[in-house]
Every structure is written in structure tokens, then in C-alpha cells.
Amino acid sequence: MTTPVSEPRFTARYWLETAFPVEETAAAMAGEQSTGTFLKLASEADPLVQQQAARIEAVSVLDEVATPSLPGAVAPKGIAPVWRRAEVTLSWPLDSIGPSLPNLLATVAGNLFELRELSGLRLLDITLPQQFLDRYPGPAFGVSGTRRLAGVERLPLIGTIIKPSVGLDAARTAEAVAKLVDAGIDFIKDDELQSDGPACPFEARVDAVMRVINDRAQRFGRKAMYAFNLTGEIDQMRRRHDIVVAAGGTCVMASVNSVGLAGFSALRTHATLPIHAHRNGWGAFYRSPALGFDYRAWSKLWRVAGADHMHVNGLRNKFAEDGTSSIASARACLTPLTEATPATVMPVFSSGQWAGQAGETYERLGSADLIYACGGGIVGHPDGVAAGVESVRAAWEAAMDGETVEARSARTPALATALQFFGKVRG
Amino acid sequence: MTTPVSEPRFTARYWLETAFPVEETAAAMAGEQSTGTFLKLASEADPLVQQQAARIEAVSVLDEVATPSLPGAVAPKGIAPVWRRAEVTLSWPLDSIGPSLPNLLATVAGNLFELRELSGLRLLDITLPQQFLDRYPGPAFGVSGTRRLAGVERLPLIGTIIKPSVGLDAARTAEAVAKLVDAGIDFIKDDELQSDGPACPFEARVDAVMRVINDRAQRFGRKAMYAFNLTGEIDQMRRRHDIVVAAGGTCVMASVNSVGLAGFSALRTHATLPIHAHRNGWGAFYRSPALGFDYRAWSKLWRVAGADHMHVNGLRNKFAEDGTSSIASARACLTPLTEATPATVMPVFSSGQWAGQAGETYERLGSADLIYACGGGIVGHPDGVAAGVESVRAAWEAAMDGETVEARSARTPALATALQFFGKVRG
Numbered sequence: 001m002t003t004p005v006s007e008p009r010f011t012a013r014y015w016l017e018t019a020f021p022v023e024e025t026a027a028a029m030a031g032e033q034s035t036g037t038f039l040k041l042a043s044e045a046d047p048l049v050q051q052q053a054a055r056i057e058a059v060s061v062l063d064e065v066a067t068p069s070l071p072g073a074v075a076p077k078g079i080a081p082v083w084r085r086a087e088v089t090l091s092w093p094l095d096s097i098g099p100s101l102p103n104l105l106a107t108v109a110g111n112l113f114e115l116r117e118l119s120g121l122r123l124l125d126i127t128l129p130q131q132f133l134d135r136y137p138g139p140a141f142g143v144s145g146t147r148r149l150a151g152v153e154r155l156p157l158i159g160t161i162i163k164p165s166v167g168l169d170a171a172r173t174a175e176a177v178a179k180l181v182d183a184g185i186d187f188i189k190d191d192e193l194q195s196d197g198p199a200c201p202f203e204a205r206v207d208a209v210m211r212v213i214n215d216r217a218q219r220f221g222r223k224a225m226y227a228f229n230l231t232g233e234i235d236q237m238r239r240r241h242d243i244v245v246a247a248g249g250t251c252v253m254a255s256v257n258s259v260g261l262a263g264f265s266a267l268r269t270h271a272t273l274p275i276h277a278h279r280n281g282w283g284a285f286y287r288s289p290a291l292g293f294d295y296r297a298w299s300k301l302w303r304v305a306g307a308d309h310m311h312v313n314g315l316r317n318k319f320a321e322d323g324t325s326s327i328a329s330a331r332a333c334l335t336p337l338t339e340a341t342p343a344t345v346m347p348v349f350s351s352g353q354w355a356g357q358a359g360e361t362y363e364r365l366g367s368a369d370l371i372y373a374c375g376g377g378i379v380g381h382p383d384g385v386a387a388g389v390e391s392v393r394a395a396w397e398a399a400m401d402g403e404t405v406e407a408r409s410a411r412t413p414a415l416a417t418a419l420q421f422f423g424k425v426r427g
Numbered sequence: 428m429t430t431p432v433s434e435p436r437f438t439a440r441y442w443l444e445t446a447f448p449v450e451e452t453a454a455a456m457a458g459e460q461s462t463g464t465f466l467k468l469a470s471e472a473d474p475l476v477q478q479q480a481a482r483i484e485a486v487s488v489l490d491e492v493a494t495p496s497l498p499g500a501v502a503p504k505g506i507a508p509v510w511r512r513a514e515v516t517l518s519w520p521l522d523s524i525g526p527s528l529p530n531l532l533a534t535v536a537g538n539l540f541e542l543r544e545l546s547g548l549r550l551l552d553i554t555l556p557q558q559f560l561d562r563y564p565g566p567a568f569g570v571s572g573t574r575r576l577a578g579v580e581r582l583p584l585i586g587t588i589i590k591p592s593v594g595l596d597a598a599r600t601a602e603a604v605a606k607l608v609d610a611g612i613d614f615i616k617d618d619e620l621q622s623d624g625p626a627c628p629f630e631a632r633v634d635a636v637m638r639v640i641n642d643r644a645q646r647f648g649r650k651a652m653y654a655f656n657l658t659g660e661i662d663q664m665r666r667r668h669d670i671v672v673a674a675g676g677t678c679v680m681a682s683v684n685s686v687g688l689a690g691f692s693a694l695r696t697h698a699t700l701p702i703h704a705h706r707n708g709w710g711a712f713y714r715s716p717a718l719g720f721d722y723r724a725w726s727k728l729w730r731v732a733g734a735d736h737m738h739v740n741g742l743r744n745k746f747a748e749d750g751t752s753s754i755a756s757a758r759a760c761l762t763p764l765t766e767a768t769p770a771t772v773m774p775v776f777s778s779g780q781w782a783g784q785a786g787e788t789y790e791r792l793g794s795a796d797l798i799y800a801c802g803g804g805i806v807g808h809p810d811g812v813a814a815g816v817e818s819v820r821a822a823w824e825a826a827m828d829g830e831t832v833e834a835r836s837a838r839t840p841a842l843a844t845a846l847q848f849f850g851k852v853r854g
Contacts, residue, residue, distance in 0.1 A: 033620065034591075034592060034593050034594075034620065035591040035592060035593060035594050046594065048594060048596070049591050049593075049594030049595065050594070051594070051626075052591075052593045052594040052626055053593075053594070070714050070715060070747070071714075071716060071747070072714065072746075072747030072748060072749065073747060093626075095624055095625045095626045096593050096620070096624050096626055097620070097622065097624045098623060098624045098625055100622065100623070100658075100659055100660070100663075101660075101685075102622075102658050102659055102660070102682065102685035102686050102690075103620075103622045103623075103624070103658055103659065103682075103685065105682075105684065105685045105708065106619050106620065106658060106682045106684075106685045106705075106707050106708065107620055109708050109711065110619060110620070110682070110684075110707030110708050111619070111707050111708075111710070111746070112710070113708065113709070113710025113711040113714060114709070114710035114714070114740075114746035114747055114748065115710075115746065115747065116745065116746055116747040118747075121710075164461075164462040164476050164479075165461060165462060166461050166462060166476075166479045166480075166523050167461075167462050167473070167475060167476030167477070167478070167479040167480070168476065169475070192533050192537055192538070193460065193461065193523070193524070193530075193533065193534055193537070195524065195527065195529075195530045196525060196527070196530075197522055197523050197524045197525045197530070198522045198525055199478075199479055199520075199522045199523055231527075231529050231530055231533060232527055232529055232530065232689070233527070233528075233529070233689050233692050233693065234661060234689050234690070234692070234693045235693075236527075237689070255529065255530075255532075255533045255537070257532065257533075257537075257687075258528075258529035258530065258532045258533045258687075258688060258689070259529050259687050259688065259689040259690070260684075260685075260686050260687005260688055260689055260690045260691070261685060261686065261687055261690070262659070262660050262661050262664070262685070262686035262687055262689070262690025262691075262693075263529075263661070263686070263687045263688070263689025263690045263693070264687070264689075265660050265661070266660065266661045266662075266689075266690070266693070278533075280533050280537030280538050281532065281533065281536050281537050281538075281540065282540070282541070283538070283539070283540025283541035283542075283548075283718075284536065284540045284712065284718060284719050284720070285711065287497050287498075287499065287540060287541070287715075287718055288497060288714075288715035288717070288718045289498060290715070291710075291711060291714055291715045291718070292711050293711070313541075318543065319499075319538070319541035319542065319543055320497070320498070320499030320500060320541055320542065320543040320545075321499060321541065322499065
């Protein structure tokens, strides 16, 4: 029984490492993730069962290494093992799971990671048929909706994170926000460590912060966007979202690994505000080169689920990720899934960002559709927060105007100071 | 300002690798996960802020290696780096986040994995104060409730997984279930790939399967437990749970990595049945020795959230995990969190299991409070499914009676056949 070409299927592309012939390992993967067990069962040969089987779409051998990247893998007996790396693409009929993100994850990134035929496995990319994408709302705001709400047309949203991450109560958070908004900031986010702890309860924080933001919005005619971290249980997130709406807020934030796909979907279904999707914990998924996920694949899950903003670190960040990887992640965020369902999200640059990376970021990404979040890079400016914001905005204006940052700094002292001060600190 | 000893705190114990002095790296971790940014801010010194700071509780240096385990890490300049491994325990005041699993995860396993001072980080264990545990329901059934519902007092629940994993429609699934229940099985689970796909819709499967199970329950006086995989979005999971209840079912199953902590909590809050927590995807969290989670730490999240059964693989499984690790995981499942909140869960042995591992499993675990799930090891028995079940049950009886499996097989031909057949296949 052959499958009609038009039957919708989803695909997953993997990087893998194995001491067995790659085709054989690919077949083991397809079996494990559809119709197999460790003994051949008669029913597996059944045409109706076969129709639901995973299929190998492509195999491409890359290189060989002498030692396995991960422990626990087995090799064929009787010969000195060679560990081959390859890219393998599998596909599944959509009918096997239906359009469901949680079940998609269990299928493309479930037991496969444990297969002992594999000494390495990374999920590089996924593709979903339009019928799948049609089931999910995707981002409600994305780049254009976020720009509209924040009142920022051309430049990136210049943003910051409330620091210290924890320890400020509602009133002191609002004081910090007042300084930032008065300094002209476009976007502020809670730290991911701050949600609704007794030391800074969510509702009190929203009340105090939105009083400041609403006051400035009335006076300045532009409302700074504040991403309130509502990470928690489903009912808590819904209630917190409604508190933000009632107070006139324009963004909420959730830690995606903390709430999970089903939790995030429930929030998205309920939400009427952009959702800032924080990826903390992502390091555990990507830092081993032989295991886990590429950001392109992983971020698609959250884009389909409805994230509006997603974190990508940035050039010369303080984490282990290199700048090339951050730029690739940001580009993935801005690349449509399909024509009918672009589901593009606004990449969030953060971690050690200041005016100094603006030019290169713009040059390498080729876009200013992003949130550029600086912590110390704004609030640590020697001349104060306003100078911090001015320095970052000026650096981006220069980048987009094709002006060197040095030329621009000649007429923007805040930028000159930033280059001198942070340049020495951060290199 | 010193923190009173009685103030409730939660702790996280890590294995780490760093080229910097371990104390310094531990301080960087504590800073990143509480009050820090890349520049020292005046407010960090504030006593109220300090009260919320993470604290280093213990540091113990283990060994040194010449090369970093993970890429992207930095080393002090000017000297040849040595990469030190250590165990570090941090603690946080509960007041910083409140009793919230999603926010706990962001705190103990968030950005830390990305720190470039680290060339390796594993979360080994967590402890939670009683006030935290009191907030969550924990497992409603656990070992005793599961035994009661399944009508199994002493032996493990002898279980199996519907195979082929996908491809059987509702009617054919029910046919397979009839054979298994007639063969005396205690426990059956859907494969994690099967939830509510169009090829085998959930409601039709529950109807067909429970008709068989209810019929046998009336006739035999004991109801086999079937874990229906309801993995999906929150509303879907609630609806599917209610379908199982209405049909007289006694267990539901969810893929925890697919639904996430908030999704799982929402299911637990709604559920009146034991929840079989499937860990597919876990391989990505543990297979790199230098990254991710130990099962002890990770499984606690789901135990607090309310899992009743959790997977641990098993001895000589078909995956990359070795048996020692599986036994340690099972022991963790059966070790109380606190006296007031044991939250013990029933470990689920699966993957390549058959009669052959029963004796050693019992000896090494020291308990029969487990689900022993065999796929091919039951349905692949040469003399049929009933012989498969009989062989596994006899092997467990022998183990618990202090009889050798050889002695027992002399009077249980099904066991003798299994030892001969699977012994050759599996070694």
C-alpha cells in the first residue's frame, strides 16, 4: 500500500552519530517512533499498520569520528567501531497524531534520544503541514503588533530588564520603572526569577508599575511596553493576564520551559496581549553539540503555539553561546513558516548587550525587527539611565543610517561615554 | 542582615565543571540566579535585596580534567586552564518565588545552564521546604492506591504496552486488549505515540477498550488497569480524562515533557484517576554526562506535581541507560520526600523487559512496588500472550519467594520457554 503524495505529513531532520550503518539506524529510529518493538510482530507487516509508519525521507552521511560523543551507545560486535555522523530526515503521516503540539513533541523528540544505536542525536528542524498550522493560533502580535503597541516604527525596541532580578518590592520596582520610562525606554521586562513571590507580589507590582507607565503615557503620548512575568500554574497565569489587561498593560511574559507546551497554549488561547516567551533553561537543550535541539526546530514549537517574542542572546553575550548562533536564531525567528502562516516572532537580544553591538547586529541580521534588551548596558551607564538609553538608540540609528558609531558618537556624548566605558568593561 | 535559620529555603545541588576557582563560579551562579547582572549595581548591596539573594551552602571539589566537557566555556586569561569538577549546593529563600513549581524550575534550572564560566552543569538534587510541598497535591494514588485499583497486593503489576505503537484502530486495539486481559495481565498502557490521532481517536479507543475490560472485570472480579494516553492541550486532557472516568477506566497517562509542569498540574487538579507520567524525551536531559539533570532531581518536580507512576527503563533495557542508573531512579521514586509528604510514585520498568530481569530487579531494588511492563517480552512469547504473562509473573513469584528462576521454570513451562527463547534473543 503506497501513501498518496498529497497525504499531509510532518517531518523532522536530525543530526545523528552511530556505529551502525546509517540507513539501518534511520530504520530503527523510524520503527521506534511509530510501529516497532524489540521483536518483529506479525501485525507490523499489516498494510493498515504500515500506513501509519514513519518513513525515511533522506539520509546524508557527513563524517566519521573515532570515539562516541555520548556514553551508553552500542556498536556492532566483532569489528572496531567507527562512529558515523549523518543527517537523517524522517516523516510521519499527520493522521498518526493529528495536529497536536504535545503529541508532535513526543513523536519527533521522545524516546529517540535514548536509543542506544545512537551516540548523538540533535533535532535540527521540523516542518509541519498547513493542516497542522491551521489548528493553532500562532503569534497574535509578532513584529508588527508589538511595534504598534509600543509605538516604535523603525528602530528596534530599546529595552531593559528590571535589576536586581529579585529583591525589589512593588514600590521600588515602580521607582526603577519611572526612571527608565522617563529616560525614554521602549520596553521593560521582569526578570524570569520574578513572578509572584511574596517578596514582590504580582498584582501589587502591576498596580505600582502601571500607575507609572499610564501616567507617562498620558504625558508623553507613548506607552512603554512592560512584559510582566506571569509564569505559574494555568489558572494563575490567566488571572495574572487579566490583571495586566485591567491595569492597561501591553505585554505578559512566560518562561516556556517552566509552563510547557500545554500550559503555554492555554495562556495563548486566553491572552489578548503579546506573549514574551522566555527561554530560560534552553542551555540544557543545546549546549551539548551531540544532543538536544537546534534553536530553529525548538523555537518553531513555541511560534506555532503563539509566542510573540523569543530570546536569542546576542553578539558577545555573557553566556556560552557564540554570536553566529544568536544571529542564526534571530533569523529563524524572522523566517516565515509558510506563506499562509508566517508565525514570525520578534527576536529578543539580551545578555551583556549595550550600544557596542548594535552596528554589527544590524549588519549581520539585516533587520531591526527585534527587541534589544540591555541590563547593565543601560542602567550601568556612568551618566545615568537616560544616557544609557540614548547611547543604545543612537548606536542603532547610526547603524540603520549607515553611519559609523564613532562618527555618531561625535555628536552624541552619551554614546561616546558608553563606547569608552563599556568598551573597556566588555571588550 | 542575617537570615533567620528558621526561614524556609529551597536548595539545589549541582555537579559543575569550571576553569575558575570553584567558589568564584558558585558565587557567579548565585548572582545570576538571584540579584546579579554583569555590572555591580548599587542596589545589590541593599540589605532588602540581599535578603532575597541565593546563598552558597556547600562546595566540594571533586577532580580535574584537561579539556572542557562542553564548548563555549571561557577560562581565566593568561594561564593554562585546568577544568575543575565540583559539587555545589545553593539555596534560595522561599519568599523569592513562593511555592510554585514553574518558578522553581526557572530558578534552579534556568539561565545557569548557559553560564560561560561553566563547561558542565548538572542538577543533581533539589530539596523543598514543607511549605512548598503543602501547596501541591502530590500523587493521589501512588503505590497503595494503584495496587488497590488494580487488585494486585504483593507482586509488581505485570504490564504491557499496546504494540504496534501506532496503526491499530480502536477495534483492533480492543482485540489486543481482550487477548491480554484474558491472559491475566494487570496493566496495559497506550504507547506514548498514540493519543487522539484520527487513525485511532481517543474516545472510540476508550469505548472499545473499556467494553472489553468492564466485561472481563464482571466475569473475573478484577479490573485490569489501562493507562489511556490523553496527552494534549489542557481542555482536551480534561475532557479525555472525563471520558475515561465515565467509561469506568482506572488510569490516564500523560507525556510530561510534552505537556509541561503547568499542563501537568492542571491535569492533576482535575483528575480523579492515577496519572501515569511518561518521560519520553528524558534522554535529551540526561545523556550528556556534563549537562542536564539527574533523575532524582527531575522526577521530584513531577512527583510534587502529582505523578503516580514514573518510567525508569530497567535492567538490560534496549536504550542507552545502564541498569544501575535505572535501579537508582526506581529507588528515588520510592524514597519519601519528607515524612509529611512522601510523594512516592510507582516506578515503571519498561523497554526490553521480560521474565529474565525479574530476579535481579527485585534483588537490587529490594521492593516489588513497581509496574513491570513488557512489550515483546509478553506478546512475543512463542506460546502466546498468556504464556508470556505467566512467565513474567512466575519469575517475580520466584524472586519474592527466594526461589531460583531455574527451579521455578521446572514447574512452569511458560517460564522455561521464555528463558530459552528470550534468553537467546536478549542475552
